[in-house]
Amino acid sequence: MPDLAAFYPILKPWLFRLDAEKAHTLTVKMMTLAHKIGLLQPAYRGEQKPVTCLGLRFPNALGLAAGMDKSASAVEAWGSLGFGFVEVGTLTPRPQPGNPKPRLFRLPEHRALINRMGFNNPGIHSAVDRLKKRSTKAVVGVNIGKNFDTPNEAAVNDYLYCLKVAWPVADYVAVNISSPNTKGLRDLQGEESMRQLLGALKTEQSKLTSEHGKRIPIVVKIAPDLEELHIQALARVFNEMAVDGVIATNTTISREAVKGHLLENEAGGLSGAPVTARSTEVIRAFRELLAPQIPVIGVGGIMCGQDAVEKLRAGASLVQIYSGLVYAGPGLIGDVLASIAKSA
Numbered sequence: 001m002p003d004l005a006a007f008y009p010i011l012k013p014w015l016f017r018l019d020a021e022k023a024h025t026l027t028v029k030m031m032t033l034a035h036k037i038g039l040l041q042p043a044y045r046g047e048q049k050p051v052t053c054l055g056l057r058f059p060n061a062l063g064l065a066a067g068m069d070k071s072a073s074a075v076e077a078w079g080s081l082g083f084g085f086v087e088v089g090t091l092t093p094r095p096q097p098g099n100p101k102p103r104l105f106r107l108p109e110h111r112a113l114i115n116r117m118g119f120n121n122p123g124i125h126s127a128v129d130r131l132k133k134r135s136t137k138a139v140v141g142v143n144i145g146k147n148f149d150t151p152n153e154a155a156v157n158d159y160l161y162c163l164k165v166a167w168p169v170a171d172y173v174a175v176n177i178s179s180p181n182t183k184g185l186r187d188l189q190g191e192e193s194m195r196q197l198l199g200a201l202k203t204e205q206s207k208l209t210s211e212h213g214k215r216i217p218i219v220v221k222i223a224p225d226l227e228e229l230h231i232q233a234l235a236r237v238f239n240e241m242a243v244d245g246v247i248a249t250n251t252t253i254s255r256e257a258v259k260g261h262l263l264e265n266e267a268g269g270l271s272g273a274p275v276t277a278r279s280t281e282v283i284r285a286f287r288e289l290l291a292p293q294i295p296v297i298g299v300g301g302i303m304c305g306q307d308a309v310e311k312l313r314a315g316a317s318l319v320q321i322y323s324g325l326v327y328a329g330p331g332l333i334g335d336v337l338a339s340i341a342k343s344a
């Protein structure tokens with residue numbers, strides 16, 4: 001049976017000739033089709049190492065990062081490829097088209113991407129309807145955000161709305177306050193804003209837990225562009241509010257690592273190899289500052305198995321990938337899972 005991981009090196013030059021967003025849409029369509037007709041193979045057949053985290057059992061420590069499957073259209077296919085968890089979204093209360101195209105750029109010399117997608121998504125209801133019918137062993141996280149036209153003063157209502165709608169289908173909910181592509185969103189990472197937002201979400205979490213008889217963990221996804229004092233302040237808030245977990249990190253607005261590149265001045269978040277080291281530093285800092293029961297999920301520039309192992313060594317309990325998949329293809333899933341198994 002054909003193996004997608006083996007095919008990717010042949011497909012990649014063709015895909016890289018297409019506009020980056022078109023290539024992405026095409027790849028996900030091909031993958032979904034391959035899954036439907038039973039052609040998708042797990043990228044790793046060795047020993048799996050399940051992880052218990054957030055009160056959930058993950059078949060393995062590797063997840064798909066948010067943004068790759070914004071609409072929850074392919075969770076079964078991602079699960080078949082071998083991911084232990086899939087984070088869908090970011091989803092907003094109402095559907096929205098996102099920013100004008102082009103809005104996704106490759107920087108192959110740096111194994112990096114710049115994106116300013118702007119939360120293009122079909123709205124939380126549409127994704128939740130899909131997730132109701134899902135059949136996958138992978139844990140499914142629902143990443144939530146605010147609509148672009150919701151002012152920051154009212155942002156909490158968007159998050160509360162999405163939390164309520166996602167509750168019946170989500171295994172965990174990720175609160176995205178770190179995307180650089182929604183105006184003012186990252187201001188919600190301010191200490192006071194964070195305390196208010198988390199306070200409201202924790203109250204709603206308790207209410208929904210008693211209403212549904214099931215508790216859904218809430219994790220917060222943060223940016224890599226935080227000063228040390230800011231990280232300390234946020235860790236204090238996360239400990240105080242007993243957040244269930246922290247995802248570190250989102251894309252960076254820094255262009256330090258890609259200085260002089262033709263696309264350096266494209267607005268948006270930079271991801272891939274240029275964020276590997278910084279994201280690991282942020283993971284390490286949060287691991288040291290957070291209470292031991294609050295796990296860190298590590299993401300940012302995992303381009304090979306060893307990068308994942310380093311994030312786990314820095315204190316991450318789970319890891320996620322996005323840009324590495326674009327450059328290495330599904331073979332990266334096997335590489336990461338094999339490296340994790342070996343590193344034990």
Ligand SMILES: Cc1cc2nc3c(=O)[nH]c(=O)nc-3n(C[C@H](O)[C@H](O)[C@H](O)COP(=O)(O)O)c2cc1C
Pocket residue numbers: 065066067068070089090104113115117119143176179221249250251271272273275299300301302320321322323324
């Ligand atoms: C095209 C693209 C779209 C993304 N969209 C989202 C998103 O909607 N929500 C989110 O929390 N993160 C989003 N991300 C950030 C990734 O989830 C991840 O945190 C970041 O890219 C760093 O990981 P990587 O270097 O493995 O890509 C996006 C990243 C890319 C490249």
